[in-house]
Amino acid sequence: MSNQDTAYDHVKAQIKEATDLIHVEPIVQDMLQHPKRVIQVTFPVEMDDGTSKLFHGYRSQHLDALGPYKGGLRFHPEVDLDETKALSMWMSFKCALVQIPHGGGKGGVVCDPRELSDREVRRLSRAFMEAVQDVVGPNQDVMAPDVNTDPSIMGYMMDTYSKREANFVPGIITGKPPILGGSEGRSQATAQGAVYVIEYLLNDQEMKLDETTVAIQGFGNGGQIAARLLYDLGCKVIAVSDSKTALYDQNGLDIPKAQKAKEEGELASYGEADVLDQPDDLLYIKTDILIPAALEAAIHKENVTDVQAKMIVELANGPTTPEAEKILLERNQLVIPDILANSGGVIVSYLESVQNHMNYYWDEKEILQQLKDRILNGYKRVVDHAEQHKTSYRTAAMIAAIKRLNQAISARGWN
Secondary structure (H helix, E strand, O other), rough: OOOOHHHHHHHHHHHHHEEEEEEEEOOHHHHHOOOEEEEEEEEEEEEOOOOOEEEEEEEEEOOOOOEEEEEEEEOOOOOOHHHHHHHHHHHHHHHHHOOOOOOEEEEEEEEHHHHHHHHHHHHHHHHHHHHHHHOOOOOEEEEEOOOOOOOOOOOHHHHHHHHHHHOOOHHHEEOOOOOHHOOOOHHHHHHHHHHHHHHHHHOOOOHHHHHOOOEEOOOOOOOOHHHHHHHHOOOOOEEEEOOOOOOEEOOOHHHHHHHHHHHOHHHHOOOOOOOOOOOEEEEEEEOEEEEEEOOOOEEEOHHHHHHOOOOOOOOOOEEEEEHHHHHHHHHHOOOOOOHHHHHHHHHHHHHHHHHHHHOOOHHHHHHHHHHHHHHHHHHHHHHHHHHOOOOOOHHHHHHHHHHHHHHHHOOOOOO
């Protein structure tokens, strides 16, 4: 693939690789390749200086054969239509793989929230919800936090929709503050799910946690929580990075200290560790497990030959391009795909939706147990399909997901 290939190209290539190994009718293949609906909106937001600025946003709704659309909303300057479509498609496969009754959705607003005040972010959040409110709803499309969005933003958006409905509607959004119907365990769900997968993987590989080295690209919410959970389990986290700095210590970093340095503003202030020349140099460290936890296409054909990790566990969405993955597999480097590894977030988001509909709430222990059970079952499906079809874990995950989607499409008479 060329350097100009998009995330949308990548997910379509993954679909083709899976459907080449199983029988799927051409009409179903076409449905999988294209979102059912894509919404593009523009809306004005009042700035703190009294002027108004026009913003652009998207919402892609891929396939609702299994249930209402479900997926995150990101605020980022590089949000575009193809990325949004691809992310909605990955979400469909993720939901199908871990067998939750949702289809894939994704949204984004083109902006840099670092350049906006808290009040401007609040107005932006409300304005986007107003722009898409006719095509979302608890039984239609449920949004959730993603890059640069958080529980506070979800709360503003839930409030905006509720005012429109003249009713309290917590189920329109997941990832909300618990006081507004958010679920216990949601903030760490994506990272916790990945850590459960790593525990299963290491057991299968006959490796011990306290003898395993880990490098994590991306020290935001997901990467930071994964680092702390693995550190607490005894893994040696030898490198972490954010957009500015990569820290490396072959003897293992003190993750609580790194968290404190990040919280106080600069990961580089950690001290007592090597600072790599470039943050992306972390990708090339010799380690047992590499966790890409930043944005898409971090590992691509130009840098993949420098990646030395034995195993890559994808906490980010789409961090490995198809061409890069082929090279990794040829070199016997195992890749645990995003639609399994980071599915903890959507699993607990689904559980949050269930609690909102029931108006009955579980404690964190119950939530984490359900998360563990569901992601373990997803892991077993991937391993079984990989063995059955003699293929990679990613293609196996896609096959398991597509089979389930195909069953739902047939049951609804869409083919």
